Amino acid sequence: MKKKSLYIIALASLSLFSCKDFLDVKPTDSTDSSVTIQTLADAKVMINGLTRQLAKSSLYGRNLMIYGDAKGGDLTIVSQGRGLDALYVFNHSINNNNYSDFWTDGYNAIMQANNIIKSIDALQAAGTELDFNNFEGQALTLRALLHFELVKLYGKTYTQDPNALGIPVVTELLPTSAQPLRNKVSEVYTQIIADLNAAAPLLAKTKSNGYINYYANRVFLSRVYMTMGDYDKALAASEEIINDKVYSLYSNSEWVPSWASQFGKESIYEITLAKDQGDLGSSSLGFYYLRNKDNNALGNFTASDYFLDRLGQDETDVRWGIFTKDELDRQASCYKYVGSVDKKGDGKDTYTAVNIKVARLSEVYLNAAESALKKASPDKVKAATYLNEIRKRSPDLAAATSTSISEQMILDEKSKELYAEGVRYWDMIRTNKTITFNDEHVGVTMSHREKSINRTFYKTILPIPQVEINANPGLEDQQNPGY
């Protein structure tokens, strides 16, 4: 009896493992990558995942935004080593401070977009009855946007040399063996415009908080055309947004509080951040602009004297309301991305999880103004009208007129309005301006650039990362000159 029961135990222990699929163990938090989209809900899930990629610290979550400001002359640093100061001091080389995450995460996001587009194409080819248009439109728009950001980071600006090397254009899911070479800048722009225009009819013309809609697509199109110097088309894209009136500008009294809420009335594309959903806490974009030691912030960046002089043209400018004293006792620490000078956030539980405003109507007005001024047959009246809609945020400054309006006025206004929103540097590069840095506050000598630079300086674009060249040797000969 005793023996028998022991044999039973032995047999039972053997049989425990005899089930058929014993060696087929599947993950429980992942699925096979080939079956990600079957339903509309699936498509939304993948769009969400893609947007979270955009929210990473390397992209819109922080670095891409700071890149557009730290290099543009509106910012300065007080000490080296607080973080991201390499962007300001231009200490870039193939191996060090090459910010290769732009490349890595940028192409990863493009791949995620391609997966959505290809999956939807396949379902449509198989005759699906579901309407995936909106999702495909979003993915196409984001694919275009990412190509646009990358070609600006790595290639000469269009108006400097459209035939220069841009970046590899990727519209397919690539196999592991792929080693794509760089396309010309003009070829990249051709694809960007094609994607944006293919996406536009698929997108909704209504507000779509946290997601791409038709108007976000048009903002990007206007940026693309302005960068290419095609101001007529840029104006058309901008005016479509203005005229459709889905969005409206903040009044002067609404402007400062607008930073403390989500999805304001002029906000066209916001990437939403929340606790555990992209919130970077004290590594957030907002924290990089806080005053030194405020909540133990490092005080990475503060406004340059040049910017303060510009905004100081009018002491009553409403936009001072988002600035507070920095460690040098200047009204220069910008609190846009913590909601307000008392760090209220934008209505969520953590004040560092402030949505990233990727596109808002004020920019569109300023883009329209510049486009009207610079288009083939300039319309100065229109330009002044659009500019004044924003310029009235400095009540003590005289309105622009068709005689006083200039490119400088529009760019200055853009600097004041969109400070810390990642646009200044690109405006300076695109319009071929000299950028002068306010190096007087930092305690050490600048050895990686001159005090003033322009777009002929080789470090105005980044090196193709060495890790990419190692895996894709054809790019060795296509490295940006100087690196």
Added chain:
Amino acid sequence: MQVVNAQQIAVAGKVSGPDGTPLSGVTVSVKGTNNSSSTNENGLFSLNADQNATLIISYIGYKSQEVALNGRKTISVNLAQDDQAIDEVMVVAYGTAKKSAFTGSAATVNYEKDAKDIPVTSFEQALTGRIPGVQINTTSGQAGSTSTIRVRGIGSMNASNEPLYVVDGVPVVSGNVGQMNSAIAGTTNNIMATINPSDIESISILKDAAASSLYGSRAANGVVIITTKSGKAGKPKIDFRTSLGVTPNWATDNYKPGDVQQQIQYFYEIFHDYRTSNGYSEEKANEYALNRMNTRFGIHGYEFSSEGTGLYDKVIIKGKTDGVENRDGKYFDWNDALFRTGKYQTNDLSVSGATDRTKYYSSLSYTTDKGRTYTNEFERIGGRLNISQKLSDKVEFATNLNLNHNNQEGYNDTRNTGTNYMYLANNLLFPFYWPTDYKTGEDYKLRYNSLGYNPLYYDKQWENTSKTLRIVAAPSLTVKFLPELTGKTIFSYDNAEVKDHLYYSPQHYHPTNGATANGSVFEFSTNYKKIISSTTLNYNKTFVDDHTLDLLAGFEAEKNEVNYQYASGSNLPSSALHTVATAGIKDANAYLWGNNMMSVFSRAEYNFRNTYFLSGSLRRDGNSRLGPDTRWGNFWSLSAAWNLKNESFFAQIEDINLLKLKASYGTNGTLPTNNYGWRSLATYGYNYMDQPGGNLTTIADKNLKWEKSHTFNVGAEFGLFENRLFGTVEYFNRDSKDLLQDVNISLVTGFNSTLMNVGEINNKGIEISLGGDMIRNDNFRWSANVNTSFLKSKVSKLYGGKDITWWDPTGGDSRVQFLYKEGEDVYSYYMAEWAGVDPSNGKPIWYTNDGTDGEFLHEGRGATNKVSDAKQVIVGSPIPKAYGGFNTDFEYKGFSVGLNFTYKIGGKLFDSGSRDVAEDGYYWERIRSYYAIENSWTPENPNSLYPKVSGNDPEDGITRSTRHLYDASFLRLKNVNVSYRLPSTVSSKIGLSNARIFFNGTNLLTASKFKWADPEVNQYGTRGWETPFGKTYTFGLEVSL
């Protein structure tokens, strides 16, 4: 049954150990016949023998004795313990083997005898220097940290290099467990610490394919076989041990900072130089530098002036009188505040015994280890029950049960959150920084400059603990179907539940979890389950006296599952409540992962007259970590040995007691680390707008296959002069092929790498172990042994022949870069080459290594002053030329003294800490080591180690370069053990069978070429800010009833 013939008499007798305890199971045989018997539980035996016969009395672990009867009918024999144990029985794969008959390569440590007094929370460190061919590395001196064991080099780049751990016949969960490692980079929780070292009887390490191939896919990196204690025949024995270890200081200097005056002079020089080198006058520079100090340290109650305005003029420090504390002449000693005298305490109680049907060993132990770091503690309470019961002559049932609970807290071995105390005390915190505000006397809460926080305040604002509960239950059933046919089935259930708790108060500075989240609390639960069922059938028979055959066949299935749950809360209502329950925002996660394996295996062993040995094994493994087409692999080995001593032509040579030659060849496999590496996956959890989000995360090769290693081993074992000198010499060559490599692919694909079977590595080496009894008589014994291993690990093939750079994974602080390159050492440092300091001006000199003459020639090579122009090159390897240990024991009556040295010769060490504490002005907000300050260039010290202190953004010191590369050779007195055992005549009077007191000293002496910090480094040869090792003095007492 033998017929009793006329000359035969009945003999009875008793066999006892040296202390008089009866020994059961002793074999008593009549010399020259097959006639034998064995002793019962009272040590008694009886048999029939010729009245002039000689009896051979032999017992494992004791010296055999021959007793001539000379007509006696009763005899009494005391067996002496055989410490040499040349022919001990070793635990090997799926069974045991006599050392003399073993054809593979394995080494055994008698843990109970050699290592039990060493104060360790897990056994690995106590093995240091004791086993040839085995490197034991422990990165951190923190209590409960994980060690790594490397058996015969490095066989893999991407998959694991860890050996398989087998406890009492079954593979167990090993390595670092829980989630604290990802929450606080660089920390580890060693699951092996759930095995009480006092329960360990012996440890075998299987090194070659013949020894380990039967473990198949998991054994390419060797096998560590742990055997726990079992009951010995005789009446119940109660053992009690208690010991207390104190660690008052470190084993070596560790980046000792310069004194207060040195620190302030250095600070002054940086800013003075910054001004003068940018065209300012000395006076202006002096004013600027003093101003810098007054702002920086003024808020801490100090003011500064100088004796003159020159670069090297003395800075005068004074205390301010406008606060509640006057700090004039007083400075804060952070090392003193953050480190304490460590205390290690352990108490073990065991009861064991055996009858001829039942064997039992049961123990209970309690251990605490309060580390040198004042927050770091480890506590273990555990018990073990090993019991076996013969149900009949043919059936035996046994169960080994281990239950343990560990509690580990105060992790701080990282630099990521600024909570590493070594880093804080020796690099970040000036002695001018105090934990209180001098004006108010209240806690100082602001960040000090240089990213350092007040640890004495912030330690109260966070907490971390890991609790590990582990149960291993392994019942087994052995059935002797026939005398020569035995079946055995083991079922093992190994379950470890690790609960990690992490809390940050709303005052804490943590980037995402402290103030910005209004406090956070995290609870991680990770449950590791390993279930193994293993059934073997063993046939063992000797035919016509000369031919012995041993056959084994088996089936095994293994299921590994990790069940992970996580809950967190932020926005906490009060700093008194540290629970998710009270949080304003809650987040959770839970899923599981794992892998399964199924195997069949067999082994055949044959020997002829114990002289010629042949052995072969074959195993077939299928594993879920590989795709359906590639998941099955075959692994085999062949080996042979020749025992020359048993040859007639050798038997005459009396001075040679043993000479055995052996050789083996075989294969093993290694699996990908990733459970799902062959699957292309989309992963979820990328939530957006409070909705689910997914991303494609991997791109995979579905035909991924096993890494395979092919090992050849040849060796000799010998014993000379009555085994007074004995040893082994072995040579091995291991080719590891189809190595998995994360091959970098174009990032334009959206992925950075994909796993492929592409690389090849070769390891070869020679291992020598020599031992001897210099003096051996009744009262005094002096023995010594030395072991040395020579190892070469080379990369033989890479994907497309392309070099691969990679970072040292230790500590998560990117401390040094390595390069895989065909023909080079597996671990090859890759960095800029430092050429020293120009004595004429104090500027750094670098070799350009770009094939040009550089800006100028230095020592005939192209050189430059600009670090950015120095190319990275391979500059050496952390793999030593030779390593090993030296052990010696003296015994006189009850006294014994044992010394255990460990050494390493050759190889390089990269000193990452000096990048922080010995640079030239880049980190001007931090303190420097005394050696950086004393060895920097000045006009009076032109032939210096380091350049002139500079205020102009010098990147020389922080560059990873040969400036911080050192010869890694060292010799360390790892353990010294002194003990005294009361004579049994005395102990028996107080009712004890044994009483012993001991002292153990750990890390007492170190001789090293590297002087700045501890030279005993991890397998990557890097030293950073991990907690170093201390000098531990342990006193203990053990008594047996």
